[in-house]
Amino acid sequence: MSTNAGSRPDIQSSRLEDEDYSKNFSDIHPPLNKHEAFVEADRCYFCYDAPCTVACPTSIDIPMFIRQIAADNPKGSAKTIFEQNILGGMCARVCPTETLCEQACVREEAEGKPVKIGLLQRFATDHLLEDGDKVFTRAALTGKRVAVVGAGPAGLSCAHRLAMHGHDVVVYDAREKAGGLNEYGIAAYKSVNDFAQKEVEFLLSIGGITIENGNRLGETISLADLRQNFDAVFLGMGLAGINALRAEGEDLDGVVDAVSYIADLRQAKDLSKISVGRKVVVIGGGMTAIDAAVQTKLLGAEEVTILYRRGKEQMNASEYEQELAQTNGVTIRHWIKPNKLIGENGKVVAIECEYTESKNGSLSGTGETLTLNADMVFKAIGQNFVAAPLNGSAEAIELDSGRIKVDENRRTSLGDVWAGGDCIAGGEDLTVAAVEDGKVAAEAINDVLSA
Amino acid sequence: MADISCNFLGIKSPNPYWLASAPPTDKEYNVVRAFEAGWGGVVWKTLGEGDPVVNVNGPRYGAIHGPDRRLLGLNNIELITDRSLETNLEEITRVKKNWPDRALIVSLMVPCEEQSWIDILKRVEETGCDGVELNFGCPHGMSERGMGAAVGQVPEYVEMVTRWCKTHSDLPVIVKLTPNISDIRQSARAAHRGGADAVSLINTINSIVSVDLDAMAPNPTVDGKGTHGGYCGPAVKPIALSMVSEIARDPETHGLPISGIGGVTTWKDAAEFMALGSGSVQVCTAAMTYGFKIIEELNAGLSNWMDEQGYDKLDDFVGRAVPNVTDWQYLNLNYIAKAKIDQDACIKCGRCHIACEDTSHQAITSMVDGVRKFEVIDDECVGCNLCVSVCPVEGCITMEQMTEGSDPRTNKPIDHDYANWTTHPNNPSAVKAAE
Numbered sequence: 042m043s044t045n046a047g048s049r050p051d052i053q054s055s056r057l058e059d060e061d062y063s064k065n066f067s068d069i070h071p072p073l074n075k076h077e078a079f080v081e082a083d084r085c086y087f088c089y090d091a092p093c094t095v096a097c098p099t100s101i102d103i104p105m106f107i108r109q110i111a112a113d114n115p116k117g118s119a120k121t122i123f124e125q126n127i128l129g130g131m132c133a134r135v136c137p138t139e140t141l142c143e144q145a146c147v148r149e150e151a152e153g154k155p156v157k158i159g160l161l162q163r164f165a166t167d168h169l170l171e172d173g174d175k176v177f178t179r180a181a182l183t184g185k186r187v188a189v190v191g192a193g194p195a196g197l198s199c200a201h202r203l204a205m206h207g208h209d210v211v212v213y214d215a216r217e218k219a220g221g222l223n224e225y226g227i228a229a230y231k232s233v234n235d236f237a238q239k240e241v242e243f244l245l246s247i248g249g250i251t252i253e254n255g256n257r258l259g260e261t262i263s264l265a266d267l268r269q270n271f272d273a274v275f276l277g278m279g280l281a282g283i284n285a286l287r288a289e290g291e292d293l294d295g296v297v298d299a300v301s302y303i304a305d306l307r308q309a310k311d312l313s314k315i316s317v318g319r320k321v322v323v324i325g326g327g328m329t330a331i332d333a334a335v336q337t338k339l340l341g342a343e344e345v346t347i348l349y350r351r352g353k354e355q356m357n358a359s360e361y362e363q364e365l366a367q368t369n370g371v372t373i374r375h376w377i378k379p380n381k382l383i384g385e386n387g388k389v390v391a392i393e394c395e396y397t398e399s400k401n402g403s404l405s406g407t408g409e410t411l412t413l414n415a416d417m418v419f420k421a422i423g424q425n426f427v428a429a430p431l432n433g434s435a436e437a438i439e440l441d442s443g444r445i446k447v448d449e450n451r452r453t454s455l456g457d458v459w460a461g462g463d464c465i466a467g468g469e470d471l472t473v474a475a476v477e478d479g480k481v482a483a484e485a486i487n488d489v490l491s492a
Numbered sequence: 493m494a495d496i497s498c499n500f501l502g503i504k505s506p507n508p509y510w511l512a513s514a515p516p517t518d519k520e521y522n523v524v525r526a527f528e529a530g531w532g533g534v535v536w537k538t539l540g541e542g543d544p545v546v547n548v549n550g551p552r553y554g555a556i557h558g559p560d561r562r563l564l565g566l567n568n569i570e571l572i573t574d575r576s577l578e579t580n581l582e583e584i585t586r587v588k589k590n591w592p593d594r595a596l597i598v599s600l601m602v603p604c605e606e607q608s609w610i611d612i613l614k615r616v617e618e619t620g621c622d623g624v625e626l627n628f629g630c631p632h633g634m635s636e637r638g639m640g641a642a643v644g645q646v647p648e649y650v651e652m653v654t655r656w657c658k659t660h661s662d663l664p665v666i667v668k669l670t671p672n673i674s675d676i677r678q679s680a681r682a683a684h685r686g687g688a689d690a691v692s693l694i695n696t697i698n699s700i701v702s703v704d705l706d707a708m709a710p711n712p713t714v715d716g717k718g719t720h721g722g723y724c725g726p727a728v729k730p731i732a733l734s735m736v737s738e739i740a741r742d743p744e745t746h747g748l749p750i751s752g753i754g755g756v757t758t759w760k761d762a763a764e765f766m767a768l769g770s771g772s773v774q775v776c777t778a779a780m781t782y783g784f785k786i787i788e789e790l791n792a793g794l795s796n797w798m799d800e801q802g803y804d805k806l807d808d809f810v811g812r813a814v815p816n817v818t819d820w821q822y823l824n825l826n827y828i829a830k831a832k833i834d835q836d837a838c839i840k841c842g843r844c845h846i847a848c849e850d851t852s853h854q855a856i857t858s859m860v861d862g863v864r865k866f867e868v869i870d871d872e873c874v875g876c877n878l879c880v881s882v883c884p885v886e887g888c889i890t891m892e893q894m895t896e897g898s899d900p901r902t903n904k905p906i907d908h909d910y911a912n913w914t915t916h917p918n919n920p921s922a923v924k925a926a927e
């Protein structure tokens with residue numbers, strides 16, 4: 042028994058001065074001012090069949106919107122963006138542009154400095170959202186009704202496009218607020234000033250969309266009922282399940298699911314109320330791991346270490362995201378996996394790990410172990426789709442690798458049910474991909490409903 | 493090191509760069525700063541007679557910008573000097589005395605009456621200046637009063653006033669021409685007939701630089717109204733170069749010294765003016781944009797290039813490009829060139845493709861074997877140079893002469909003989925070759 046057991050584990054709130062919280066959680070990429078936007082817009086070559094547009098999952102006409110900024114028409118620019126991606130404002134903040142549009146930009150090839158497409162997109166969309174102009178109107182009402190499950194990027198995008206085509210939409214969401222992970226998941230410094238809710242408000246201003254919060258499929262509503270009462274159904278439920286560590290001690294206090302911790306952080310009115318360990322270990326290699334690590338560090342954790350069982354190249358988080366973590370003082374350790382969590386009095390105090398190696402593509406432990414002290418351990422090894430709410434009420438939807446199987450129009454095995462976003466198989470688990478799914482599905486639904 | 497000193501009409505300056513008559517040369521203070529910075533000479537801001545003119549008290553300038561607000565064209569509605577003649581003459585005298593190795597020309601504009609010119613010339617001569625420049629170019633304000641471009645646009649007046657000046661003064665006379673005419677040769681010939689020692693050109697071009705769409709008035713807007721101004725800066729260089737070349741190759745004015753003006757911004761611009769026959773160059777907008785320090789780059793660039801080319805002195809290349817300026821009808825129609833894209837330099841922006849595809853000859857691919865690739869299709873390429881002009885990567889597309897085989901576009905064998913339009917069979921007035 043250690044003598045100072047009372048101070049271990051060290052988990053506290055209010056580790057920082059008040060002003061440090063607002064400083065640490067301010068906009069990670071401050072917006073461009075008008076001058077900066079003009080300078081940057083002038084760098085775009087207005088490429089033919091632009092590679093950036095090809096790389097954008099929602100196919101935003103990037104050269105056109107940048108030209109519109111340069112021509113002093115930010116409103117027109119925003120419209121160009123929103124026509125393809127109604128969540129263009131959030132995407133401008135959260136897209137890993139370094140692996141999407143900006144990677145494809147010819148100026149990346151020319152001089153290693155792509156046009157700052159993300160920041161320009163934000164400049165244009167912010168302009169329109171601030172102005173509050175209405176740019177979308179609804180087509181003649183069709184009298185058709187569509188149910189959307191999940192008010193995340195996929196569901197919202199689908200709802201907006203359907204409303205535009207004149208259909209009425211009811212969106213059901215289990216949570217209190219709309220926005221999905223935009224509201225509950227994205228790192229706080231990527232979406233400041235309650236942007237997710239402002240964007241939802243903007244999106245709803247088209248009319249014809251009702252959001253029913255606090256309605257969970259499988260509880261207050263069933264798929265069978267929705268299919269009966271609506272002309273079509275879209276499922277954009279995201280991933281409700283958390284992958285388990287399958288390591289001893291997973292149930293100890295202080296072993297936390299990164300996604301729900303981030304959700305609490307995002308909902309906190311006062312960040313100083315969020316408790317954080319002095320020594321933090323994050324297990325995982327994706328965006329969630331990075332976000333959990335960086336945000337706990339910014340909350341005042343003294344030592345934050347990410348453990349990933351493979352190498353740098355295999356990490357799902359882009360190189361840019363990894364660097365972001367490192368410049369924020371996070372240590373990333375590769376080729377290490379957790380073996381067991383060590384507790385005292387039911388609380389985690391350390392983690393025992395094992396070095397790993399990859400032999401002929403398969404991963405195994407080397408037998409060599411190390412133990413790291415930890416006051417908090419975050420699980421960020423991925424989420425999974427929970428299919429239960431879909432089932433029971435009627436025919437089952439076909440799944441593929443544990444997620445909903447869809448065709449290229451995002452239609453499921455049930456003819457009147459479409460799906461998109463993280464909950465479908467083969468997706469990329471990106472906000473922008475979810476927006477595209479919603480849009481594609483809405484177009485397909487519209488085709489069927491207006492046939 | 494090459495000798496860049498300049499001798500124009502016997503007026504010597506350590507380099508061929510003079511500041512053109514404009515705000516940079518309006519006061520002793522500015523001119524001394526310019527000389528300290530290293531400028532070869534100045535043409536003092538235009539002097540007039542009687543009470544000084546007044547300028548507007550609102551904005552005088554408007555501009556067009558390229559990327560990153562790089563100033564490409566400047567427009568102004570300023571008049572000639574608004575300071576008293578006495579003050580100007582006193583300062584000119586002092587500056588010339590203190591800076592004997594620099595060229596100091598005085599620009600003049602007085603009403604079209606002989607006595608006015610006699611009077612001002614007498615006073616200017618007393619300053620010890622090196623020569624006078626007759627401002628027949630100012631396109632705004634002064635022209636409404638029968639001066640500036642109002643004189644420059646009438647060859648008879650140009651000739652008459654030039655002759656007065658030559659008759660009543662021994663100073664070298666440079667006649668500054670307005671570009672706001674249809675044939676610059678008429679003005680130059682008139683100056684020549686009047687006895688001008690040289691011409692300088694161009695003065696500014698009539699322009700409305702932009703319209704304020706809120707005020708619904710031209711820029712610069714003075715209390716809700718605007719007027720046309722004079723345009724200068726990099727955007728006018730091509731017009732100025734063409735006019736200079738016209739005068740240089742006109743048999744009537746060939747050999748008449750020229751001081752080239754219009755958009756000179758770097759040493760290269762200056763060298764181009766000189767290659768087309770300018771013995772000196774004058775600069776205004778570039779100095780007004782970047783300050784006097786640019787003279788260092790202008791000097792160093794010119795001398796460096798001359799060293800590389802083996803030119804010892806300015807005269808070695810002044811006018812060298814003049815014989816190569818010709819009429820369209822004498823261009824060799826048997827010269828065949830094709831665009832060629834350097835695939836390593838290409839960044840695949842596709843601008844060449846869409847320019848050629850939409851607006852020209854459909855001679856550049858966008859895909860080859862299913863991959864994004866931009867390649868010239870020799871069967872279609874007419875060698876027009878549009879793709880070169882729009883490519884953002886310098887040197888990425890080049891025009892290559894075909895010297896062997898036949899042109900895949902026309903299937904005609906390459907003809908090594910020179911042949912032009914005057915003898916072309918499609919020309920109804922072709923000179924028939926003797927049979």
Ligand SMILES: Cc1cc2nc3c(=O)[nH]c(=O)nc-3n(C[C@H](O)[C@H](O)[C@H](O)COP(=O)(O)OP(=O)(O)OC[C@H]3O[C@@H](n4cnc5c(N)ncnc54)[C@H](O)[C@@H]3O)c2cc1C
Nearest residue numbers: 191193194195215221222257258279462463470471472475
């Ligand atoms: C921590 C974290 C950080 C991320 N950072 C980024 C980033 O920086 N950039 C990026 O592009 N992507 C990021 N992602 C991924 C991105 O957030 C998702 O890909 C995207 O939100 C998926 O959208 P969606 O609409 O499919 O699902 P979600 O956003 O998950 O929305 C699903 C919605 O469905 C609701 N719901 C779920 N089950 C039910 C039910 N049974 N009944 C009713 N409603 C239900 C939920 O309440 C939720 O509102 C991040 C993800 C996480 C977890």
Ligand SMILES: Cc1cc2nc3c(=O)[nH]c(=O)nc-3n(C[C@H](O)[C@H](O)[C@H](O)COP(=O)(O)O)c2cc1C
Nearest residue numbers: 512513514538568627695724725754755775776777
């Ligand atoms: C503000 C301004 C005032 C000018 N005033 C005169 C003038 O008084 N007399 C004159 O001969 N030219 C005047 N000019 C014309 C310049 O001398 C010069 O011919 C013209 O600007 C073209 O050269 P640039 O392209 O280097 O500016 C003026 C130009 C400017 C911009």
Ligand code: SF4
Nearest residue numbers: 085086088093146147
């Ligand atoms: S690839 Fe880059 S330069 Fe080309 S259109 Fe897109 S942003 Fe502009």
Ligand code: SF4
Nearest residue numbers: 848873874876877879
């Ligand atoms: S030179 Fe003209 S015709 Fe030839 S490829 Fe270029 S643009 Fe097309």
Ligand code: SF4
Nearest residue numbers: 838839841842844883
């Ligand atoms: S314009 Fe130049 S850089 Fe762009 S595709 Fe054509 S050759 Fe390549």
